[in-house]
Amino acid sequence: MILQVLGVDKYFGGLQALSHVTIDVKPGEILGLIGPNGAGKTTLFNVINGVYPADRGSIKFLGESVTGWKPYELAKKGLARTHQIVQPLNDLTVRENVMVGACFGRENESLAKAAVTADEVLAFVGLADKGPQLANSLNVAQKKRLELARALAASPRLLLLDEVLAGLNQSEIGGMIETIGQIRQQGVTVIMIEHVMHAVMNVSDRVVVLDYGQLIAQGTPAEVSDDPKVIEAYLGDPKLAEELAEAARRLGEE
Amino acid sequence: MNWFRRPGFWLPLILVGLIGILPVLTGSAATREVVFTILLSIVLASSLNLLLGYTGYVSFGHIVFYGLGGYVGFYLISSRGQPLWLAMIAGGLVPAIAAFLLGRAILRLRGAYFALATIGINEAARAFIRNFDPFGGPVGMQLNFQVYTDYGGAAQALWTTYFLALGLALAVLLASYYMKSSKFGLGLMAIRENEDAAEVMGVVTPSAKTWAYVLSAVFPGIMGVLFFFKNGNILPGDAFRLHFSIEMIVMVMLGGSGTVLGPLLGAAAYQRLRGTLLVTPVFRNVQLVVAGAMLLLIVLFIPQGVVGWLRERVPWLRKVLE
Amino acid sequence: MIGILLPSLVDGLLLGFVYGLAAMGLSLIWGVMNVINLSHGPIIAMGMFGVYLLFSQIGMNPYLALIVVALAGLLAGVLIYAVAVHRVINAPHLSTLLATFSVNMILIGVGTAIFTVTPYNVDFSLGSVSLGPLQLLGTRLAAAVIACLVTGLLYLFLARTRQGKHIRAVANNRVAAELMGIPSARALALSFGLGTMLAAIAGGLIATFFPFTVLSGGGYELRSFVIVVLGGLGNPLGALFGGLILGTLEGVIPVFMETTWVPVLEFVLFVLLILLRPSGLLARRV
Numbered sequence: 001m002i003l004q005v006l007g008v009d010k011y012f013g014g015l016q017a018l019s020h021v022t023i024d025v026k027p028g029e030i031l032g033l034i035g036p037n038g039a040g041k042t043t044l045f046n047v048i049n050g051v052y053p054a055d056r057g058s059i060k061f062l063g064e065s066v067t068g069w070k071p072y073e074l075a076k077k078g079l080a081r082t083h084q085i086v087q088p089l090n091d092l093t094v095r096e097n098v099m100v101g102a103c104f105g106r107e108n109e110s111l112a113k114a115a116v117t118a119d120e121v122l123a124f125v126g127l128a129d130k131g132p133q134l135a136n137s138l139n140v141a142q143k144k145r146l147e148l149a150r151a152l153a154a155s156p157r158l159l160l161l162d163e164v165l166a167g168l169n170q171s172e173i174g175g176m177i178e179t180i181g182q183i184r185q186q187g188v189t190v191i192m193i194e195h196v197m198h199a200v201m202n203v204s205d206r207v208v209v210l211d212y213g214q215l216i217a218q219g220t221p222a223e224v225s226d227d228p229k230v231i232e233a234y235l236g237d238p239k240l241a242e243e244l245a246e247a248a249r250r251l252g253e254e
Numbered sequence: 255m256n257w258f259r260r261p262g263f264w265l266p267l268i269l270v271g272l273i274g275i276l277p278v279l280t281g282s283a284a285t286r287e288v289v290f291t292i293l294l295s296i297v298l299a300s301s302l303n304l305l306l307g308y309t310g311y312v313s314f315g316h317i318v319f320y321g322l323g324g325y326v327g328f329y330l331i332s333s334r335g336q337p338l339w340l341a342m343i344a345g346g347l348v349p350a351i352a353a354f355l356l357g358r359a360i361l362r363l364r365g366a367y368f369a370l371a372t373i374g375i376n377e378a379a380r381a382f383i384r385n386f387d388p389f390g391g392p393v394g395m396q397l398n399f400q401v402y403t404d405y406g407g408a409a410q411a412l413w414t415t416y417f418l419a420l421g422l423a424l425a426v427l428l429a430s431y432y433m434k435s436s437k438f439g440l441g442l443m444a445i446r447e448n449e450d451a452a453e454v455m456g457v458v459t460p461s462a463k464t465w466a467y468v469l470s471a472v473f474p475g476i477m478g479v480l481f482f483f484k485n486g487n488i489l490p491g492d493a494f495r496l497h498f499s500i501e502m503i504v505m506v507m508l509g510g511s512g513t514v515l516g517p518l519l520g521a522a523a524y525q526r527l528r529g530t531l532l533v534t535p536v537f538r539n540v541q542l543v544v545a546g547a548m549l550l551l552i553v554l555f556i557p558q559g560v561v562g563w564l565r566e567r568v569p570w571l572r573k574v575l576e
Numbered sequence: 577m578i579g580i581l582l583p584s585l586v587d588g589l590l591l592g593f594v595y596g597l598a599a600m601g602l603s604l605i606w607g608v609m610n611v612i613n614l615s616h617g618p619i620i621a622m623g624m625f626g627v628y629l630l631f632s633q634i635g636m637n638p639y640l641a642l643i644v645v646a647l648a649g650l651l652a653g654v655l656i657y658a659v660a661v662h663r664v665i666n667a668p669h670l671s672t673l674l675a676t677f678s679v680n681m682i683l684i685g686v687g688t689a690i691f692t693v694t695p696y697n698v699d700f701s702l703g704s705v706s707l708g709p710l711q712l713l714g715t716r717l718a719a720a721v722i723a724c725l726v727t728g729l730l731y732l733f734l735a736r737t738r739q740g741k742h743i744r745a746v747a748n749n750r751v752a753a754e755l756m757g758i759p760s761a762r763a764l765a766l767s768f769g770l771g772t773m774l775a776a777i778a779g780g781l782i783a784t785f786f787p788f789t790v791l792s793g794g795g796y797e798l799r800s801f802v803i804v805v806l807g808g809l810g811n812p813l814g815a816l817f818g819g820l821i822l823g824t825l826e827g828v829i830p831v832f833m834e835t836t837w838v839p840v841l842e843f844v845l846f847v848l849l850i851l852l853r854p855s856g857l858l859a860r861r862v
Contacts, residue, residue, distance in 0.1 A: 049454060075456030083454075089447035091512075100444045103437050104456030111437050154456060312670045359851055365669040366612050370801060371850045377798060378843030385836050392836075500677060507674070540689070546681030553674045554663050 002027040002158055002189050008057035010047055017043045019213045030184055031191045032204035036237050040213040041193045042084055045160050049081050050074045078106045080156035084163045086143040088135035095131040097146055098122055098153045105154020117153050125149045125179060141172050161192040165199055177203050197243035201225060201251060222251045262576030266427045266515050274420040286416050293419045295521035297477045299505040300426045304470040307511035308439060309463055310446030314369045314499055315376030319349035321493030323475025324482040325389055331483060332397050338483060345479035346472045353471035357464040380494035394489035415484045426473045430514045442466055504549045510559030514576050519560060580831055583710055588827015589820055590716040593723035594781045596819020598796055599803035601774030603815040608747040608767040611661060614676040617797030618683035619772045623649060623779025624788045628698050638700050642780045649776025653769030662761060687790040697787040719781040726777060727816055743767045802846040
């Protein structure tokens with residue numbers, strides 16, 4: 001197991017955001033993390049990533065206990081993540097943004113090596129010509145790719161993607177899914193939080209479902225999309241429920 | 255290192271060299287005093303820039319390191335009969351240690367809280383020194399004129415201090431440039447742009463910030479030793495003047511924070527303006543009003559300062575104006 | 577010991593009401609718009625001079641003069657907000673800190689040009705009142721009462737009037753308030769004005785206690801910072817409470833050690849508070 005989340009609880013004041021969450025992630029898999037809005041998905045990422053400490057439970061990454069570790073310690077061990085709301089380093093160039101990932105990530109590269117890595121990664125995500133531009137001059141879709149590039153430059157073993165498809169149009173989604181597939185081919189394990197149902201159901205090997213901070217289902221995309229508990233959880237969000245049903249239907253056809 | 259070849263590296267150094275050589279060419283003590291004040295401001299503003307411009311932490315009480323270094327150095331020279339070079343080392347070291355210890359505590363604070371804490375520290379230091387008898391308490395310390403004979407007499411000592419100040423200004427600019435072009439500097443700027451994102455990317459923020467703080471404390475400390483040695487006396491009110499701290503911020507912002515050249519230009523411009531105002535009979539009060547108005551205009555309309563503005567408008571200048 | 581301690585304690589406590597009032601102004605602005613008003617000190621000084629001028633030039637009763645001073649403080653605040661703060665209200669903290677500080681510099685500069693740094697005094701006395709073993713100065717008692725009165729009025733204003741509710745809405749969530757059609761700029765300007773008004777009133781009251789100069793505001797500004805951090809950001813009642821604590825400490829400590837150490841203690845306390853309990857001892861929002 002590359003990541004083992006065991007019995008994690010997280011409270012914010014009186015509100016329990018995560019309740020006894022237990023997930024095992026196999027190396028090299030793409031794990032989808034879905035659930036209605038407010039289910040605690042991003043909170044779970046924040047706990048795994050060290051932004052918040054878990055109130056109870058433990059986390060093991062690459063066989064080592066990392067409960068309570070800080071984000072930068074995890075980054076150096078090979079855990080990278082993107083954010084739901086992009087966080088570019090605005091006054092730095094696109095290239096410098098990615099270099100930060102390379103310099104302070106797992107490989108701890110020198111500035112010179114980081115520059116080379118940055119150019120490679122930018123080419124990989126399709127931002128090759130944007131290098132010298134300031135990060136805040138990019139549009140939203142490009143900023144998402146920059147966010148991804150920054151995470152990849154850190155040579156992660158495990159990549160957490162938080163709604164990386166949100167706000168993208170159909171062709172952009174297709175492109176991003178392809179890129180994620182290529183990332184997995186390079187040996188990186190991926191956990192992705194997503195609301196774009198057909199995409200996440202299509203690309204994931206397994207899916208786990210969170211609702212009100214609890215894990216209510218896990219399995220293959222086909223199993224999960226048929227699961228009555230999951231459907232019920234999404235009924236509060238008719239649009240997503242419809243997408244879920246649509247995704248299930250498409251998977252059934254394959 | 256390929257940064258030797260870059261014009262952005264040489265420009266600040268040459269400018270300081272030109273300013274610095276002026277008194278030597280004219281041989282005038284008056285010019286030397288004017289330039290000394292400019293060099294002092296350059297050192298202070300550039301040091302503050304390491305913290306404010308590169309790391310994004312606003313220190314309102316940065317003058318505390320100047321005062322602390324000044325007092326330590328002055329004490330060693332006047333009460334302990336130590337030579338200037340030793341005082342300079344101590345004057346750099348003690349603020350650095352103070353910054354290290356304090357930094358660990360207060361750099362955990364963000365934004366306005368950090369700014370307030372730095373004010374509190376400066377005021378606490380001043381109030382404490384006022385009560386501290388070994389440092390002369392409220393009346394401070396006086397330097398026995400005899401001390402200058404070890405340096406070839408008072409006139410010679412003034413020139414020596416001048417050249418040391420010039421050296422210090424060059425050193426701080428070098429440090430500033432080096433930091434900006436280094437991996438350490440990149441980490442700091444990531445912190446400045448988005449500290450949480452920087453942490454997630456692996457920047458070890460607590461130690462990076464602390465080292466930036468330490469470096470930003472060394473140069474003002476040494477400058478304090480030089481100034482008060484030259485001045486012949488030291489008082490708590492002079493050493494820990496909060497308004498001077500704010501003027502440092504104005505200088506950095508006027509020139510452009512986060513650049514090497516910005517604080518240099520801002521310091522020089524501000525001091526020239528101040529000098530011009532002080533000579534006219536309308537004197538001190540107008541100076542404060544003008545400085546205030548200037549600061550307001552900068553904050554409201556060109557927060558990125560002159561150098562920042564130029565870099566935005568004229569992209570090819572970016573290589574030259576770093 | 578009790579003979580010296582009790583009067584010092586009570587005197588400090590009464591003074592604390594006024595400190596609290598001043599700090600309340602700072603806390604209100606900070607709580608509503610996340611701006612630290614670094615022109616707080618000169619505004620306090622303005623209040624002092626306002627009362628002085630009205631008293632000495634036209635013989636107005638200082639407490640009546642307070643009303644004029646309060647209005648002047650309100651207007652000044654709205655003006656400062658409109659000119660210096662509004663443009664940078666959403667910019668990073670440094671901008672508003674520097675903007676208000678620049679106003680500080682301008683006010684001090686103009687003030688010293690007009691009044692220089694010589695001390696002024698409002699020669700006014702309300703005699704003293706005997707309460708058991710204590711002799712309480714009339715001016716102190718009046719000030720404490722006025723401070724409580726003003727606090728009460730402020731609370732009524734914020735709770736009952738429409739503008740007050742707008743202010744509380746904007747303080748809570750500016751974007752949501754704007755979406756609901758609340759004119760946020762007006763609410764912000766008004767709250768800034770209220771904050772400076774409180775500072776000006778406090779200054780006017782202090783003028784009835786001690787002599788002052790153009791620069792005297794600075795000391796009270798720093799005390800206000802300490803109190804706000806003590807009492808909690810954005811919590812005006814906490815500011816009053818914090819003021820009482822500080823006033824009492826200032827009154828009592830000199831009994832035990834030299835007065836010159838009081839500032840050291842105050843600032844160390846300040847820094848420690850920021851580090852340990854930045855949300856204050858009574859953390860609550862407006």
